[in-house]
Amino acid sequence: MRFAPGMPIFDEGESAAALYNVTSGTVKLYKHLPDGRRQITGFLFAGDFLGLAVKETYSYSAEAVSETYVCRFPRQKLESVVRDFPHFQQRLYSIASNELAVAQDQMLLLGRKAAKEKIASFLLTLSARAVRRGQPATPVALQMGRSDIADYLGLTTETVSRSFTQLKSAGVIRLMEGNKVDLAERDRLQEIAEGN
Amino acid sequence: MRFAPGMPIFDEGESAAALYNVTSGTVKLYKHLPDGRRQITGFLFAGDFLGLAVKETYSYSAEAVSETYVCRFPRQKLESVVRDFPHFQQRLYSIASNELAVAQDQMLLLGRKAAKEKIASFLLTLSARAVRRGQPATPVALQMGRSDIADYLGLTTETVSRSFTQLKSAGVIRLMEGNKVDLAERDRLQEIAEGN
């Protein structure tokens, strides 16, 4: 299935009818408060899964950030596959367990890191994930806008922008055309991410 | 196994040798930054599991908050049980998937809620979990100290204390002896938790 930028893949509360795998592109997962405040709980890239849920409905919304292709596994079929190949269940557990560890790192970031530390951590995480997909560690391509980054890190777009500027002024990163960021001083960025 | 208050159950980075189930008591899970800042990622009560990890080492530390009894399942044995009873694998997946949803709620709290909203949400969550364990919805017993609550909600002890005082002054809650909190106006508390 193809999704254009900004298109919803599914919404919080919808019946959880399928599991998806991102083939290419970028997806964001998010939750809303009644008054409109938003928290993005994760960005997904090629190879990532979404829709892992035991519940009857999705507990978050998913939306394409850039042009995205996903592979859809209807829940019924998935369940029959799992019955025939118990190994798949183990794989699902492994994925969920891994996402849980990522979520806990993100809690540490949201609860205890300062703005500049959040941005530094974010860039390093994106870089590491790019490497895992076989892409170079730098420059990092930011598929998402400042407002998505802000809602992911628990900040405002203005603070995100200011933090980027500060890191740029310090020579730690370089903002390039095409919304790419060159991690000029990766070690220094690592130190900043950890609070030094 | 028995753990006195403050005793570590396992530490981040340790070899993940076992899965635990809390029989009685309270456990906190947390992560540290190099400079000592701490984020508590969860509190566990009777019936909750800890140590769900596919990785070789634990990605967080676990410590008893009150006197706690846990049931320990060595990983090896667990794996053989899972091999013989594939249904267990499904159960593990279900638990992990559920914790993931809880973690996402917590991200929304940490990233987007104000101090008073965080406290209100916290009290309601504790109450709901107490009900699930067959206990009354109110009063809620706070097994953990202010500093643990602060590190769970991404606040300081002072702010936690002040927020409690504000909610008390507004008549929404009542602070009782034995570190119990009476949710006098549950509806109002719910509204505050959601930002109204």
Added chain:
DNA sequence: CGAGCGATTGAACGCTCTCAAAGTGAGTGG
């Protein structure tokens, strides 16, 4: 070339933190 959206920059405010002190309660020993 103008419209429009997102990003950046600026100025001022306010929520939460920091630092400090006082209050409270449980446990200990005289």
Added chain:
DNA sequence: CCACTCACTTTGAGAGCGTTCAATCGCTCG
């Protein structure tokens, strides 16, 4: 039984970081 200690909580005052509100900049697209 009471004074004392120690840890934790509460309260106060002031500062700072990130937000809010607002304006400008820059790019893309029609």
